Amino acid sequence: MIDRSVQTILQPALVFLKQGDLEQAHISLGRLLEQDLENPQVMYTLKGVSFWLDRVRYSQALADDFLRGEYIISQWKPFLDYIKKKGDFNEPIIYALKCSVFTIALRLYRSLLNGTEPVHNTAEIYRKTGLCYKALGDYETAIGCLRYAADLNTNSSAIPAELADAYALSGEVRLAKIFFREAFFKNASEIELCFLESEIINALVTKVANIGFTGEELLEWLPVYGTLDGVLNVKRELKALELGKLKQSIYMLENELRQKDVKNKKLLVPRLINYYFWLIDHYMNGTVEKIKIDEILLRIKLLDEKIYDRYIR
Incomplete structure (x- = not known):
């Protein structure tokens, strides 16, 4: 948690982050450092902002908005690994950084969908657009995007997993269980756990990880223990x-x-x-x-x- 007085000091920078404005957040934090060089919360936030500024600047050299969006999204897991090494996992600061990252990525994917040029990888663009909306808390829009992506690409397991997560976060537990079960049936190893936020799946991940499984092995065991624990207990008839x-x-x-x-x-x-x-x-x-x-x-x-x-x- 952030100390209340520190949170007040950080508030302008956090507002900039939630708006997707890394540059202004960086300027705001720089001013705070001039006043207090030893403030650990300011330093912690600045490390996160600097991480993402470097990635966003690098992405600008990529060929198009799709590649820029893909690169930024791909850096979320490395960022989580990086920031955990810098101290306690500070939820309000990480949330503000998450808002910034997924707002920036969302702008890139929306520019592709709203542009006049024909787009390729339409299913993946809708998947990532839905992923961004889910990360930003707009679950209704996320579900709409992910359902459309699922219709376009029926072979993907990542799409139904993220759709299940969006349903769980919006309180639709039964639908969440249906789509999580579907995702793990299609291809467990394709699912990206770092993008799944709901308690229903993260509690299962924690339990299976505590048994000693990691990486792809953990992914393959999730539907087994999900069945045994009644998490994946909403079933359908096979065609x-x-x-x-x-x-x-x-x-x-x-x-x-x-x-x-x-x-x-x-x-x-x-x-x-x-x-x-x-x-x-x-x-x-x-x-x-x-x-x-x-x-x-x-x-x-x-x-x-x-x-x-x-x-x-």
Whole structure:
């Protein structure tokens, strides 16, 4: 937290940041430093502003607004890693910096959508526009952009994950669970956790991280533990084509895991377990004989007995 007297001093700079004006924020902080060279909160804020000024200036040399927006958005995770090393995670200051960054990025993406030139990567532009609106707290507009992006690109897992996050932040928990489950089914490793802010997903991430998983392995285990913990418990019926693709994916993963020199086993096991969960749900909603479900349960047991024990409880 910021001391109240310090917050009053920082207020003009924080206002500039929330408006997306890094230059004026930097000038304001420079004046404060002239009055108090030892103020740690001013120094902390200045480090954040300097980080982003460098990135924005670099982005201006890139070829077009799409590349500039992509570069700025891509620096959010490195920034979080950087600022955590500079001291306590100061929420009001980080929030003001977040507003600044995503306001700047939003201007770039909106210029592409509002311009007269034909645009490529339309789905990605709408995805990032929605992401910016979500970061700035305009969840209704974010949902509209992300739903349109999802219609344009049905293969993306990042889009439904961010759509789920926007629904969760707006209080639509059931829809959030539907789209989070969908995202992790499509491709867990494509999801960018640094852009997800809702409690429903971050509590799950924390729990799985505390087990000891990190990186892509953590991403692949999220839908498994999300199913076990009831986070991803709003389900839908598979279409015939989806069922065929699911069975084919299961067959390929099983064959891959049988190989002696299998690579990425740590990623393939949780992915296969998640696919088994989907197949069991499909069988339970239909008229399939119980022996088929028992067969899938046995395969889960052979992969991970602890997961099996929790699943059948």
